[in-house]
Amino acid sequence: MVKVAIMGAGLSGLACAITLERNGINPTIYEKRRQVGDRFVNCEILMSVLTKPIHDSIAYFSEKHGIYLQPTGNIRQLVIHSENRQAHIRGHLGFTNTRGRHDNSFERQLAKQVKSKIIFNSKHSYEHLLQDFTHVVMATGDAAYAARVQDFREDLTVTLRGAIVSGNFDRYTVRAWLNNKFAPKGYGYLIPISDKEANIVIAYPDYPENQALDTHALWERFYRNVCEICDQKLRITDNFEVSKYIIGICKYPRIGNTFFTGNNFGSIMPFLGFGQFASLYTGIQAAKDICGMGNYEECIKPIKESYQLSIALRKSMEKLDNSGFDFIVERLNGSLGNRIFNSNRNILKMAGYLLKPLTNKEQKNE
Ligand SMILES: Cc1cc2nc3c(=O)[nH]c(=O)nc-3n(C[C@H](O)[C@H](O)[C@H](O)COP(=O)(O)OP(=O)(O)OC[C@H]3O[C@@H](n4cnc5c(N)ncnc54)[C@H](O)[C@@H]3O)c2cc1C
Structure with missing residues (x-):
């Protein structure tokens, strides 16, 4: 008889549980925390341009897979800021949602759709679960676990520093920053949670040259820039920091009857x-x-293919200085940006093509 253990009650583990239940299998879910989503609150997005040809991922998960998710809003405008330029991109660009302890976080919405037992405060190891179950789904959201168990290629680790801020926001507008002065080789963003609350974050890779930087100074510069752009003094009500967030991919998505899902796989x-x-x-x-x-x-x-394209794109972007970002952002403003973000093509392939002249130029200069 099939007996399934799912390690981790986050996005991939709970989506797995709902699908199993719908097909007659009741898994046992092991969660190391006290409850689902028992971590800091943050805001995330689902961008249509990265899931093409699937344009509307919320509709896709409900219609194709019977998984129902309620976003906090839909994104009607993306504003990309570089040091001296801005690009305004409009359309039905995707969705915003909350995570963690927020009442309506995606993981809490999924947990309401699960009937199977969730064992909280779990200290069960993978090896332990293997003994008692025919199948184990590794969904811990932490690639370190996958790296221990199998051939996992770690490409980089990232530091994410964020805050929940209160102020006045357009809940349909998401902002992103490409600026090496506060997110070297990374990015910053603002995602509204409501008209009165937003999440601001900087994320940058833990390369040796970045580790020597003063993270406090980077954050202060970013925060001041966000206040300036939003033309208001934003009040910080909560903050978080995630260090050494692993980005990488498994060689084998499945080994025997163990399945690696979510971040454990390389999502x-x-x-x-x-x-x-x-x-x-x-x-x-x-x-x-x-x-x-x-x-x-x-x-x-x-x-897997998107992952490879995405790492290639990152490597290209990392070669750009702030004037390179200005060049790109200027071109994205207006009809080109709208066409790219609203087209049915894969943006990762397109972006690689658009960046080629710039990165070739940089390579020649090196
Ligand atoms: C700050 C931040 C911002 C992000 N922004 C975006 C965004 O805007 N858009 C986007 O698409 N993605 C974003 N991501 C990435 C996205 O959140 C993850 O890819 C996704 O949540 C991974 O899902 P998962 O199922 O692998 O893990 P999770 O959803 O993290 O779930 C893992 C679960 O496993 C549990 N667990 C861990 N270890 C064990 C153990 N040993 N035993 C049992 N349970 C365990 C954890 O407590 C947790 O509940 C962001 C990530 C971070 C950190």
Whole structure:
């Protein structure tokens, strides 16, 4: 008899559980924390341009997979800031959502759709679960676990420093920053939670040259820039820091009857750190394979391909200085940006093509 253990009650683990239940298997879910989403609150996004040809991921998960998610809002405008330029991109660009302890966080919404038992404060190891179950789904959101168990290629680690701020926001506008002065080789962003609250974050890789930087000074510069752009003094009500957040990918998405899903598989796209879509998707596909309704390794090939494109794009972007970012942002403003973000093409492939002249120039100069 099939007996499934899921390690981790986050996005991929819970999406896996819902899909298994719908097909007649009740897994046991092991969660190390006291409850679902028992961590800091932050705001994340699902960007349509990264999931093409799927344009509306919320509709896709409900119609194709019976997984119902309520975003906090839809994104109608993306403003990208470089040091001296801004690009305003409009359209139906994606969704914002909350995570962690927030009442309506994605993981808490998923938990309400799960009937199976969740064992909290779990200290069960993977090796332990292997003894008691026919199948184990690794969904711990922490690639360090995957790296211990199998051949995991770590490409980089990232520091994310963020705060919840109160002020006045347009809840349909997300902002992103490409500016090496406060996010060297990384990015910053502002995602509204409501008209009165937003999440601001800087994320940058832990390369040796970045480790020598004063993170406090980077954050202060970013915070001041956000206040200036938003034309108001934002009040910080909460903050968080994630260090050494691993970005990498497994060689084997499945070993025997162990399935690696979400961040354990390699769901975070190295370019801008998006991982929610792939986490939900890999959880669902692992469940389908266990139920004899698909081949996990085959189904997640597009995610592997996106990962490779995304790492190539990151490497290209890392070569750019602030004038390179100004050049790109200026071109993205107006019809080109709108066309790219609203087209049905894969942005990762397109961006690689657009960046080629710039990165070739840099390489020649090196
Ligand atoms: C600050 C930040 C901002 C982000 N922004 C975005 C964004 O805007 N868009 C986007 O698409 N992605 C974003 N991501 C990435 C996205 O959040 C992840 O890719 C996604 O949540 C991973 O899902 P998961 O199922 O692998 O893990 P999670 O959803 O993190 O769930 C893992 C669960 O496993 C539990 N666990 C851990 N260890 C154990 C253990 N040993 N035993 C049992 N349980 C365990 C954890 O407590 C947790 O509940 C962001 C990530 C961070 C950190």
